[in-house]
Amino acid sequence: xxxxxxxxxxxxxxxxxxxxxxxxxxxxxxxxxxxxxxxxxxxxxxxxxxxxxxxxxxxxxxxxxxxxxxxxxxxxxxxxxxxxxxxxxxxxxxxxxxxxxxxxxxxxxxxxxxxxxxxxxxxxxxxxxxxxxxxxxxxxxxxxxxxxxxxxxxxxxxxxxxxxxxxxxxxxxxxxxxxxxxxxxxxxxxxxxxxxxxxxxxxxxxxxxxxxxxxxxxx
Numbered sequence: 310x311x312x313x314x315x316x317x318x319x320x321x322x323x324x325x326x327x328x329x330x331x332x333x334x335x336x337x338x339x340x341x342x343x344x345x346x347x348x349x350x351x352x353x354x355x356x357x358x359x360x361x362x363x364x365x366x367x368x369x370x371x372x373x374x375x376x377x378x379x380x381x382x383x384x385x386x387x388x389x390x391x392x393x394x395x396x397x398x399x400x401x402x403x404x405x406x407x408x409x410x411x412x413x414x415x416x417x418x419x420x421x422x423x424x425x426x427x428x429x430x431x432x433x434x435x436x437x438x439x440x441x442x443x444x445x446x447x448x449x450x451x452x453x454x455x456x457x458x459x460x461x462x463x464x465x466x467x468x469x470x471x472x473x474x475x476x477x478x479x480x481x482x483x484x485x486x487x488x489x490x491x492x493x494x495x496x497x498x499x500x501x502x503x504x505x506x507x508x509x510x511x512x513x514x515x516x517x518x519x520x521x522x523x524x525x526x527x528x
């Protein structure tokens with residue numbers, strides 16, 4: 310019996326901050342090995358990996374900016390698709406307007422659109438400097454690629470953020486699936502509540518199966 314296909318969606322900011330609680334250098338983890346390991350647990354074949362991340366402002370520090378851009382460039386060289394947004398200051402009103410515009414641009418049915426709109430517009434609190442639109446970009450891509458374009462049988466979401474649950478439920482109701490995976494710290498209990506399949510990534514597993522080689526990490 311052949312495996313089902315999966316696209317891996319990585320919430321870069323969430324992944325970085327969560328995994329930093331157990332590894333001082335999250336960049337030492339090979340994201341292709343990580344994706345393949347998660348897929349193997351659920352007998353899935355990875356057909357693509359997409360990494361979503363914000364880009365810092367160069368005015369906040371040139372060194373940090375260029376290190377970040379080098380990291381993203383290396384991911385692309387490894388065959389990982391990178392999708393970015395600018396990290397910038399924004400008001401709650403501006404963020405709601407932007408999210409509403411993105412939702413309106415989706416090819417969603419009349420039943421799905423109110424659910425997505427309510428879920429992603431109601432969770433906004435006080436906003437200062439933060440990612441603009443990364444979470445909804447991921448949710449949009451999962452719905453479109455898995456449910457509308459039918460490019461894969463399953464989405465693997467590497468994130469511990471509860472904001473994705475409404476989009477995940479829409480995909481599940483369509484007969485397809487979203488599996489989540491993250492390290493224990495920052496991994497929402499709601500995502501591990503039984504509605505969706507999930508995998509908690511343990512330090513030992515990451516060290517044994519998902520680290521870059523010694524030569525790679527020394528570069």
